Amino acid sequence: xxxxxxxxxxxxxxxxxxxxxxxxxxxxxxxxxxxxPENVSTALEVEDIIRTEGACPATIAILDGVIEVGLTxxxxxxxxxxxxxxxxxxxxxxxxxxAGKSGSTTVAATMICAAQAGIETFATGGVGGVHRGAEExxxxxADLQELAKxxxxxxxxxxxxxxxxxxxxxxxxxxxxxVVGFGTDEFPAFxxxxxxxxxxxxxxxxxxxxxxxxxxxxxxxxGGMMVANPVPAESEIPRNEMESDIIEAIDEANRRNVSGKDxxxxxxxxxxELTNGESLVTNIALVKNNAKLAARIANGLKA
Ligand code: PSU
Ligand code: MN
Numbered sequence: 001x002x003x004x005x006x007x008x009x010x011x012x013x014x015x016x017x018x019x020x021x022x023x024x025x026x027x028x029x030x031x032x033x034x035x036x037p038e039n040v041s042t043a044l045e046v047e048d049i050i051r052t053e054g055a056c057p058a059t060i061a062i063l064d065g066v067i068e069v070g071l072t073x074x075x076x077x078x079x080x081x082x083x084x085x086x087x088x089x090x091x092x093x094x095x096x097x098x099a100g101k102s103g104s105t106t107v108a109a110t111m112i113c114a115a116q117a118g119i120e121t122f123a124t125g126g127v128g129g130v131h132r133g134a135e136e137x138x139x140x141x142a143d144l145q146e147l148a149k150x151x152x153x154x155x156x157x158x159x160x161x162x163x164x165x166x167x168x169x170x171x172x173x174x175x176x177x178x179v180v181g182f183g184t185d186e187f188p189a190f191x192x193x194x195x196x197x198x199x200x201x202x203x204x205x206x207x208x209x210x211x212x213x214x215x216x217x218x219x220x221x222x223g224g225m226m227v228a229n230p231v232p233a234e235s236e237i238p239r240n241e242m243e244s245d246i247i248e249a250i251d252e253a254n255r256r257n258v259s260g261k262d263x264x265x266x267x268x269x270x271x272x273e274l275t276n277g278e279s280l281v282t283n284i285a286l287v288k289n290n291a292k293l294a295a296r297i298a299n300g301l302k303a
Contacts, residue, residue, distance in 0.1 A: 005097055006116060008058075009070025015056035016118070021298035023050045023291065024069075024114035024122040024152070027061040027104035030076065031085045032265040033125065034280065035272070040080045042284050044073065046123070046291045053295030060113045062088060065100035069117045079104060087261050089142045107154060108146035111224060115150050120213070120301055122154050123294035125287045126190040127226060128264065129159040129168035132250060139263060140171070148175035148223045153213050155227040155294040157286040158188035158195065161239065162246045162267050165195045173200065178216070178225040180209060182293060188230035191282045192239040199228055206293060210300030229293050235285035237278060245274040 008016065015022050025046060030039045047057035059071045061079055068075065079085055079102075086103030088096050093112060096103045105113060107127050114122050128141025147154065159168050169187065172179050181187065181199030189195035203209050209227055216225070230236075249270035258266045271279045 004067070004116060005065060006067040006069065006113075008117070009068070009072065012056060012058045012070035019302070021055040021121070021295070021302045022058050022119045023055050023294045023298050024110055024117070024119045025057055025059040025291070026107060026110040026122070026124050027059060027071075027079060028087050028106045029125055029287065030080050031104035032087050033268060034283065035269070036080050038280060038284065040076055042287060043076050043080070046287055049288055049291045050123070050295045053292060053299070055295040055298045057291075058114075058117070058119060060105050060110050062093070062096045062101065062103045062105065064102055065097050067097070067113050067116070069113065069119075087265070090146060091142065107143040108141075111146050111150045111152040111154065114152050120152060121294050121298040122152050123287070123291045124154060124156050125283055125290065126158065126160045127154060127156045129163040129165070130171055131263065132162070132164045134164060134167065137259075139259075144168070144171055144175060144177070146224075147172065147177040147226060150224055151217070151222065152224045153209070153227060153297065154224060155229055155290045155297065157190050157231050157290060158228045159190065160268075161189040161192060161195065161242055162250060162271070165189060165197050169197055169200070172226065175223075176221070177223060178212065180212065180225060180227050182209065182227055182229045184228070184230050188228050189239060190286065191231065191237045191242055191279055193230040193233065193236050194239050196239070206296035207300040207303065209297050210303070213301065227293070227297070229290050231282060231286040232289055235282050237275065237282050242275075242279075245271050245279075248274060
């Protein structure tokens with residue numbers, strides 16, 4: 001077998017040596033999810049939130065064909081400012097390593113790298129899912145099948161309201177992926193606390209979520225789980241306010257024949273324009289909120 005090109009930052013290596021809790025962070029949110037310079041400031045602030053909670057942040061990306069677990073500020077700046085960084089998922093992660101490319105990791109690719117690094121907890125904004133119109137386009141994020149396969153707990157604010165949320169929840173159930181609402185009976189829709197869909201499970205304490213993760217392992221169940229953490233009320237954009245902007249952004253993506261990996265970044269950036277930047281403010285708040293919860297769950301896993 002080929003040996004795995006993987007490097008740990010000094011901070012992450014020290015946490016590994018001391019068996020401290022580590023929280024993985026994805027990098028597609030930096031390269032394709034947020035504009036510069038908010039992408040850099042958010043990435044750095046999110047890392048600090050995890051440190052404040054007593055855990056070690058590990059932002060993951062591929063740089064020149066190497067999986068970097070834990071990035072320096074300079075590496076984050078470098079990723080954030082270039083526009084030739086690949087958006088990597090399960091299908092092309094190995095390609096980037098062999099071809100010596102640089103790429104950011106989506107939820108799916110971050111889960112794969114985290115599992116290789118022995119990290120069980122991962123904080124992000126929103127997980128990919130079944131797109132509206134998937135019955136025509138077949139556009140279903142590889143994030144969903146990754147949750148079914150790879151043993152990492154993904155803390156998110158649910159899935160973006162631009163997706164087909166009922167179909168996404170159906171598919172997660174079929175795949176055997178637990179979807180656990182943190183302190184909520186309703187599945188959150190990223191910018192909004194409500195989606196109109198019930199959350200399949202609810203737990204109110206980070207320690208209980210850690211216990212659920214351990215129980216699945218005890219049962220011998222493969223795969224990860226999704227923790228759905230609603231955006232704080234003071235930062236949310238209500239569902240009915242988002243919907244017309246979402247429809248307009250998706251219509252525009254269809255008219256311009258945007259497809260494949262480009263759909264999610266295109267729609268996110270269009271929604272930011274249509275909401276006059278408000279969606280970005282909410283996006284930043286929810287990622288920070290998820291980082292805090294993920295650190296608490298990671299602490300619970302070590303307890
Ligand atoms: N949510 C965000 N910003 C993002 C993403 C999700 O707020 O940039 C990224 C994540 O990396 C996720 C990916 O894994 O979009 C899903 O892309 P796709 O729909 O092409 O599978
Ligand atoms: Mn897709």
